[in-house]
Amino acid sequence: MGILDKLMGKDAPALEPLTVYAPVTGTALPLERIPDPVFSQGVLGPGCGIEPEKGAVYAPFHGKITQLADTRHAIGITSTDGLEVLIHVGIDTVDMDGRGFSAKVSEGKSVKKGDLLLEFSLAEIRAAGHPATTVVLVTNADEVGTPVLSAQGNIENGMPLLRITKNG
DSSP states (O other), rough: OOHHHHOOOOOOOOOEEEEEEEESEEEEEEGGSSSSSSTTTTTOEEEEEESSSSSSOOOSSEEEEEOOOOOOOOOEEEEESSOEEEESSSGGGGGGGGTTTSSOOOOEEEEOTTTTEEEOOOOHHHHHOOOOOOOEEEETTTHOOOEOOOOOEEEEEEEEEEEEEOOO
């Protein structure tokens, strides 16, 4: 929108909101209910948690894998719109040294919404004494906008989870 458009009273085009779709099936919960202060206080970024019912993580949008923890418990993905999301399976699961986790993708791989990214064993996570809460964070919210939880309660992977109105 140019200066003349502003003078003539023309409105700026509306920015399309971004959507993060649920990467796991389970129960969605607000960030502050995650049982870890690093996540619940938003230290790593805003987002939400999901108590998983199944041991699979799917791509929450079209994008590229930008990070994959050696222990396979966390994965970073950047959307084609520049949205950066961290998906962290379980609380303190880094202590498991990769046991019970299997990556189905590698860093640098392009993925489509719904592609299988990780598999994990809920039984092994719980047997190790860790909550299985899966954390979904927008790590560049300062650049793209603050996410708002779209759903609470039961959610299937692929359903809208977070909505971000882009910063203008």
